[in-house]
Amino acid sequence: MPTPGQLMFARRLGPTARLLIWLLIGVSCVVIDVRFQALEGLRSGFSLLLQPVRQVLRAPGDVATELSGFFTRHRQLQKERDALLAERARLAVGVNTAKELTRENAELRALLQLQARPGQRTVRAALLYRGHDWFAQRITLDQGATAGLRSGLPVVDARGLVGQVHRVYPGSSEVTLVSSPEQLTPVFVERTGQRGLAAGSGQGRLVLRYMPAQTDIRPGDRLLTSGIDRVYPAGIPVARVNRVSRSQANPYLRVECLPMAGLDRSRAVLVVVAEPQVTKP
Amino acid sequence: MTTPPHAAGNWRRILGTLTLAVLLEQLPWSGWMLAVRPDFVLVVLLFWTLHQPERLGFGTAFFLGLLADFQDGAVFGQHAIAYVVGGYLVLYLRLRLLQFDPSRQAMQLFPVLLSVQLIALLIGWLAVNPPAGLTMLLPVLSSTVLWYAIAGFLRLLHGKGMQDRA
Numbered sequence: 001m002p003t004p005g006q007l008m009f010a011r012r013l014g015p016t017a018r019l020l021i022w023l024l025i026g027v028s029c030v031v032i033d034v035r036f037q038a039l040e041g042l043r044s045g046f047s048l049l050l051q052p053v054r055q056v057l058r059a060p061g062d063v064a065t066e067l068s069g070f071f072t073r074h075r076q077l078q079k080e081r082d083a084l085l086a087e088r089a090r091l092a093v094g095v096n097t098a099k100e101l102t103r104e105n106a107e108l109r110a111l112l113q114l115q116a117r118p119g120q121r122t123v124r125a126a127l128l129y130r131g132h133d134w135f136a137q138r139i140t141l142d143q144g145a146t147a148g149l150r151s152g153l154p155v156v157d158a159r160g161l162v163g164q165v166h167r168v169y170p171g172s173s174e175v176t177l178v179s180s181p182e183q184l185t186p187v188f189v190e191r192t193g194q195r196g197l198a199a200g201s202g203q204g205r206l207v208l209r210y211m212p213a214q215t216d217i218r219p220g221d222r223l224l225t226s227g228i229d230r231v232y233p234a235g236i237p238v239a240r241v242n243r244v245s246r247s248q249a250n251p252y253l254r255v256e257c258l259p260m261a262g263l264d265r266s267r268a269v270l271v272v273v274a275e276p277q278v279t280k281p
Numbered sequence: 282m283t284t285p286p287h288a289a290g291n292w293r294r295i296l297g298t299l300t301l302a303v304l305l306e307q308l309p310w311s312g313w314m315l316a317v318r319p320d321f322v323l324v325v326l327l328f329w330t331l332h333q334p335e336r337l338g339f340g341t342a343f344f345l346g347l348l349a350d351f352q353d354g355a356v357f358g359q360h361a362i363a364y365v366v367g368g369y370l371v372l373y374l375r376l377r378l379l380q381f382d383p384s385r386q387a388m389q390l391f392p393v394l395l396s397v398q399l400i401a402l403l404i405g406w407l408a409v410n411p412p413a414g415l416t417m418l419l420p421v422l423s424s425t426v427l428w429y430a431i432a433g434f435l436r437l438l439h440g441k442g443m444q445d446r447a
Contacts, residue, residue, distance in 0.1 A: 015369060022343055026343065026346075026362035029358030030356055030362075030408050032357075033358060034356055034408045042351075050307060053304065053307050057309070129307065129352070131352065131355075132310075132315060132318070133353040135406070136354065136409075140354075166354070
């Protein structure tokens with residue numbers, strides 16, 4: 001029983017009560033975010049606040065890279081130049097063929113009176129920050145809505161598909177990597193044309209799902225985007241088959257692939273901004 | 282209550298270290314550095330919760346947790362809840378922790394940090410891959426009812442009170 005001089009209630013709630021209140025707020029936060037996606041404004045606010053900081057903090061690393069690049073030995077540069085010259089010669093041949101094919105393609109399309117494909121624009125973006133989430137592998141780029149990005153766009157680097165834009169902020173954007181768990185990419189096997197679905201499996205790998213046991217597929221095969229989902233343009237390299245194994249219990253093959261793009265190395269990427277397709281009646 | 286003379290300095294120190302921790306997390310970590318990167322913000326938060334519990338409340342912990350959620354692109358609330366629980370655990374163990382030398386303190390903090398990580402993991406998992414429904418919580422309810430039934434039955438059986446403390 002409280003004595004007359006004593007306060008009936010403590011002026012401040014006890015730690016356990018405060019914990020419970022905050023837990024309740026936390027749970028409602030989770031529910032609001034997951035069920036109603038209503039906290040994107042807060043995300044944008046954090047992004048506006050932190051993006052300049054990240055830009056600045058990236059600078060020391062950039063300077064270090066510049067400096068180490070400056071001191072690269074002359075010999076190595078020469079070697080690289082020779083290799084590049086050789087590669088240029090090889091590519092020139094390819095370019096000529098491609099030009100031929102483009103012309104031929106245009107003619108054939110005209111013949112078939114097909115609509116030319118809508119123009120594609122690419123936006124150069126640099127890696128700003130690497131997320132540390134357990135459920136998805138994401139990176140943050142330094143380009144956002146102001147550069148015309150929207151969520152769903154494909155992101156590529158020089159070697160292949162990096163991922164898909166997931167969230168867009170005014171000056172930055174989050175990209176889900178192809179190797180992120182549950183990230184699906186429609187692909188086809190370059191050698192045979194067999195279509196399939198590549199899913200990220202975490203740890204920087206992909207698996208090709210639902211391949212019947214008699215499928216002709218072997219290690220070394222390249223997987224390209226098939227383009228049937230209208231999200232990715234067709235023909236972007238996605239992954240190379242690393243290991244194929246059959247199991248007695250499973251009617252499907254287990255096909256493990258390694259992504260082509262330098263998911264943990266690339267610092268500069270391109271976002272392919274496809275103009276929305278306008279269908280005329 | 283009188284305010285200590287160096288109160289302003291303390292505030293500055295708390296804010297300064299927290300800002301530093303947030304800035305450290307903004308560095309473009311990658312590869313194995315990212316994998317072993319300590320959670321600077323959490324450590325600083327727990328440190329000040331231990332030494333200045335009247336200045337850092339659950340609200341600060343919650344806000345910093347939201348910031349961590351933004352940084353990882355995770356579900357909002359995942360780290361917020363975990364940080365709040367971490368703060369509570371440190372408050373709970375405070376008097377005990379303050380008696381130890383640094384090495385033992387670190388050892389005692391290991392389970393706290395582990396539980397923070399596990400809570401964030403659990404909440405993220407529940408939010409991203411929700412189980413079939415909240416029906417998984419029904420056994421909790423039925424078990425409670427069962428407890429009531431057993432306790433009530435035993436009480437009836439033994440007369441009016443099984444008061445252990447007598």
